[in-house]
Amino acid sequence: MTSLSTGFRALPLPIIQLSLAAVLKCGQSFRWTAYPLKLDPEDASSPTHEYRFCLRDRVVCLRQTATNILYRTVQPDPQPNANQRELRDAETLLWLKDYFQLDVDLAFLYEEWGSRDKVFLGIQDRFSGIRMLRQDPWENLISFICSSNNNISRITKMVQSLSKEYSPPLLSLPTPDGSGVEDTYHPFPPPSALTHPDVSARLRSLGFGYRAEFIHRTAKMLVETHGDSIQPQDSDEPSEQWLRTLRDISTEDARAELLKFVGVGRKVADCVLLMSLDKTDVVPVDTHVHQIAIKHYGMKGSTKGKMNMTPKLYEELCTKFVQVWGQYAGWAHSVLFTSDLKSFALHGLLEPTSPLPSPVKNRKKRSREMTDLVRILPTPPSTPSVSESATATEIACNLSPAERVKKRIRK
Template identity: 30%
Template sequence: MTQYGLPELVPVGELSKEEFSPQVTFHCGQTFGWTQLGSSQWFGWVERNPCIVIEGNGKVTFLAPAGAMEAVARYFCWDVRIADVLKTFPKKDRLLWKAAEQSPGLRLLHQDPWETLAAFLLSSAKPIPEIEKLFRRLAVWFGTTPYCIFPPPFPSPEKIASAEEKTLRTCGVGYRARYLYRAAVSLAHNKHALENLCQLTTDEARSRLMSLEGVGPKIADCVLLFAYRRWEVFPVDRWIGRVLTRYYRVPRRTQPQGKLESFLRSHFGPYAGWAQQYLFVWSRKNLA
């Protein structure tokens, strides 16, 4: 498949619709860089490789350059079966099972750490469609490889750092420009900082991320969950906070971080982060 100026894309694999729903996964608040093409196709970048996802006939097919199969497999976590994840959920947690049933095919992705950090720095108090537009706008503004109707890959820290903070504000980033710019400058000067987090414990990696200006526990946990496969991490934002207070009897008053984490991991298990995403999607539909 060669069109729109893209390199040749060929089928590199497929998943059943039970294992992966693009519609649910790409719009559930964990990723913001996928562009929908009609009703059953999506375009995005996987480790700088163009990728088209096509849904039909009970399956989802992935098109990418011939040498990108391993990158696509990593990104979409082909080694994880949703059925195996669900087996770890507490059987008596009716709300969690209801949330999972409402989002069949929701799959967590293994995303680029810088893109994930940038996305959640941009996401504060914004609805998902607006974050997607802003993410795309920055890609186009700073991009170097435009492909007709497709936005280019998200710009590197070096590219963002080479601009000025006021340029980011011109793009509509607002007050978040300061945090995005300073994170980009920090990482441009320390190119292996995000790679090195793989070698740290979850607590150590969280602390390292929170040393960046504008990164609190929630953003750090989102990066750990969506970019480092720390499946046990359970990010808590205002939506999840409502769920925990109303349905799990977690007091509104801020809990000591260690005590809250202990409860979340013991209750939700080794795939607590997957449980969080199901509950997040459910809360936005039912508690808005």
């Protein structure tokens, strides 16, 4: 990691392992805000966008080059001292490692999928760097209740409206274009904030339609069953903590728990299982995915009309995709799904060609590269003490604030 004059730190990571432009726009998460940056005509490798995301206690700002993820942490305290800045950036690095699941070698998965599937082989270079996020299960659950009969643009508007309406502002930041305009950032509201009797009516007035009642009743059921005891502002409620425990049980049992909530059918449950509960082989199926299966994978049906998605057909589609792609079938499905979105029709075609590294074919070389990457990322030691001269990684792994963040993001 190296400090940059702009206040960003650099995490070495080739774009074939993570493409922010694709991953943050393909319908996984809906609260990232993208800001175009002024391009340097003399530097074709300079970042084109800045991406911002509001956590409970900070705003994370990201930029990307062909070889690095650039990150910056902003919290309400306007003037942290040097040790506080080191700690904050180290905590953010822990979160980035978890959120983007950087312990998974995506180039290796692409190579495996391409060797098993000619369809994937045909798109993998153009749609490289698409990996599955490891999201907060509560936000993920509500976001995909909003996704019912909806599109990415409208889901994004709903999720952001929900945050502005039911979560107090954390801080305001100038936009990175130098215009002097400030944007205000709100964390995602906790379950207890959506249990009040007037929530459903208010959400309907904001354009949520029938989903308003689903959100209200799901939040209420979650809190009534698993608690909403008073927590520090930057801590999770017991009901949120309970949702994360679903990572530790079987896919079938976790799905059964999710299906108890109002507005959660098989597809929404499977989205949550895949995108926040570590069930990598789960493939969320809808008519769009069914059309892909008919067009490319020999499944029966018509590409001209919608077929009734029966439980039997759903299971047949899931089984087919797992047979094709294996243990990480859900991840591979996300790449195919993204490649078929209209908003990605020109992705990789009109962008300037840059000297990006190709997927590593030599497995020993790839293994060494990923080992070097893991060395860069923080791995918590068992020792509890830390000196004043400790590095940022050591601070993040030992002091209590980082332990709190670590406990929050990975059960």
